[in-house]
Amino acid sequence: MTSNSTKIAIIGAGRGGTALLDLLHQIPDVDIVGIADKDPTAPGLQRAKELHVPVEEQVHDLIRNHGVNLIMDVTGDPSMAPFIQAMKRPGAEVLSGATTRLLWKLVQHQSKLEAELFQADKLAGLGSFAAGIAHDINNPLQLILGLAENLTDEQDLAVVHDQARDITEAVKRTSAICRDLTRYARRNGTGEDVMVNLNTKLDEALRIARYAVTLQDVTVVKRYAEDASVLGNPDELLHVFINLITNAVQAIQTRGTLTLQTTVSPDGHVSASVSDTGCGIPKEAFSKIFEPLYTTKPPGKGTGLGLYNVLSVISKMEGHICVESDVGVGTTFRIEFPQVQPTTSCAPL
Amino acid sequence: MGEFKSGFFMSETACNGRVLVVDDEPDIRKVVRMTLQKAGYEVIEAENGEKAIEAINTGENRLLLDVLICDIRMPKINGVEAIAYFQQEWPRVPIIVLTGFPDTDMATSFLRSGVVDYLVKPVEGEKLRTAVARAMEQRELAQL
Ligand SMILES: Nc1ncnc2c1ncn2[C@@H]1O[C@H](COP(=O)(O)OP(=O)(O)O)[C@@H](O)[C@H]1O
Ligand SMILES: [Mg+2]
Numbered sequence: 110m111t112s113n114s115t116k117i118a119i120i121g122a123g124r125g126g127t128a129l130l131d132l133l134h135q136i137p138d139v140d141i142v143g144i145a146d147k148d149p150t151a152p153g154l155q156r157a158k159e160l161h162v163p164v165e166e167q168v169h170d171l172i173r174n175h176g177v178n179l180i181m182d183v184t185g186d187p188s189m190a191p192f193i194q195a196m197k198r199p200g201a202e203v204l205s206g207a208t209t210r211l212l213w214k215l216v217q218h219q220s221k222l223e224a225e226l227f228q229a230d231k232l233a234g235l236g237s238f239a240a241g242i243a244h245d246i247n248n249p250l251q252l253i254l255g256l257a258e259n260l261t262d263e264q265d266l267a268v269v270h271d272q273a274r275d276i277t278e279a280v281k282r283t284s285a286i287c288r289d290l291t292r293y294a295r296r297n298g299t300g301e302d303v304m305v306n307l308n309t310k311l312d313e314a315l316r317i318a319r320y321a322v323t324l325q326d327v328t329v330v331k332r333y334a335e336d337a338s339v340l341g342n343p344d345e346l347l348h349v350f351i352n353l354i355t356n357a358v359q360a361i362q363t364r365g366t367l368t369l370q371t372t373v374s375p376d377g378h379v380s381a382s383v384s385d386t387g388c389g390i391p392k393e394a395f396s397k398i399f400e401p402l403y404t405t406k407p408p409g410k411g412t413g414l415g416l417y418n419v420l421s422v423i424s425k426m427e428g429h430i431c432v433e434s435d436v437g438v439g440t441t442f443r444i445e446f447p448q449v450q451p452t453t454s455c456a457p458l
Numbered sequence: 459m460g461e462f463k464s465g466f467f468m469s470e471t472a473c474n475g476r477v478l479v480v481d482d483e484p485d486i487r488k489v490v491r492m493t494l495q496k497a498g499y500e501v502i503e504a505e506n507g508e509k510a511i512e513a514i515n516t517g518e519n520r521l522l523l524d525v526l527i528c529d530i531r532m533p534k535i536n537g538v539e540a541i542a543y544f545q546q547e548w549p550r551v552p553i554i555v556l557t558g559f560p561d562t563d564m565a566t567s568f569l570r571s572g573v574v575d576y577l578v579k580p581v582e583g584e585k586l587r588t589a590v591a592r593a594m595e596q597r598e599l600a601q602l
Pocket of ligand 1: 352356357360385387388389390398399403404405406410411412413414415416417440
């Protein structure tokens with residue numbers, strides 16, 4: 110493992126260097142040996158400290174470092190390239206100027222594409238909500254209209270009071286729908302990670318999934334652990350759960366059980382799972398279900414983007430997803446989240 | 459007093475007809491009942507297609523049912539399936555669809571299949587009563 114990893118030195122801690130740091134430190138097989146800048150106040154040096162990346166005071170020390178096999182020059186300084194060439198050890202390769210910028214552009218493009226796929230999946234979801242939303246808005250409207258018509262000539266004061274109260278309740282229920290949906294449709298901004306209560310998120314996801322899939326013949330079982338919270342983006346987690354719940358309910362053809370569970374282990378590991386007693390996933394499909402656009406559903410019911418987006422959100426959080434499934438019996442998707450506060454650094458002895 | 463009033467209406471108009479309303483929302487059944495009772499109809503309720511079929515098959519309802527009002531999006535047997543069943547078993551009972559989801563394709567196919575009206579919630583009381591009255595006329599024609 111260590112021999113395969115790329116050991117990188119970042120020269121330049123301006124905007125480019127900071128962006129590279131943010132990107133590269135997330136990739137498992139990449140090891141950032143250090144970052145250096147002539148300017149000790151460069152913003153990337155501060156960021157490096159936050160990420161526990163070593164900051165080298167002298168640029169040439171970092172270039173000469175034995176452990177480095179790739180030097181990335183993001184200084185934008187034309188005199189840096191010959192300097193690096195002169196100083197570097199023979200085995201080390203150099204990426205500089207235009208090459209690094211291209212790399213950075215590719216990465217940005219990729220993450221923009223991912224954001225678009227995420228949004229596309231949500232919008233496709235909204236389309237399938239139409240019938241459910243219409244149902245949930247027009248039913249209370251029918252009640253309100255009927256009661257209001259009756260009130261115009263109702264003589265019995267007690268009935269008048271009752272019906273006025275019913276109207277108020279119906280209006281409240283209707284406005285809750287809009288609140289849920291605007292939260293769902295919102296584009297994820299640069300939203301900071303916050304502590305998210307998974308139980309509340311699962312409940313919210315269930316309410317929204319109801320617009321896309323009818324739950325009447327599905328028994329919902331909730332097994333929530335107290336204080337199941339994780340650090341994450343609430344909108345992304347909401348979408349993750351909506352996807353898993355929608356899939357689970359779609360897998361249940363006639364009647365069945367949907368189980369939503371959260372656990373908190375004694376050592377503080379948090380997990381969330383969504384299980385169904387539906388059709389199950391055949392073994393040969395296991396490797397494909399997380400691929401973008403893989404779907405076994407007819408157009409209008411599936412886009413194949415759901416699990417792909419689920420996986421990318423969870424990987425970004427450094428969590429894991431396990432799938433257990435038996436054809437004809439059911440499926441469980443279990444998400445294991447990383448520990449919230451790593452108890453210091455677990456250095457090997 | 460409310461109780462007395464509805465009883466009074468019914469006896470006065472000697473029951474204009476018997477309407478079965480099928481909707482999973484109790485609220486909807488309640489307002490439809492209120493609206494139609496004002497025009498002297500007797501209203502029976504069912505919360506889904508299965509219950510509706512049960513209701514029609516029991517007792518005297520079968521003989522006396524004049525109009526059926528049915529929602530589409532319902533658990534168990536949904537509206538589309540239920541309506542197909544009603545049309546086959548009781549071809550003479552006119553059906554009015556009362557749905558929360560305006561879907562032109564669905565409306566067209568229902569109307570082609572002989573459903574007398576396709577109403578989208580929220581529907582005004584007057585419009586509902588007119589639709590039921592028109593359905594009653596059809597029912598009477600069918601009986602001739
Ligand atoms: N709970 C489940 N039970 C059975 N099959 C599932 C389940 N979840 C996902 N799948 C399978 O994985 C495929 C991909 O899922 P997903 O990425 O959410 O796309 P979509 O739901 O749009 O098809 C589905 O089409 C289905 O075949
Ligand atoms: Mg899906």
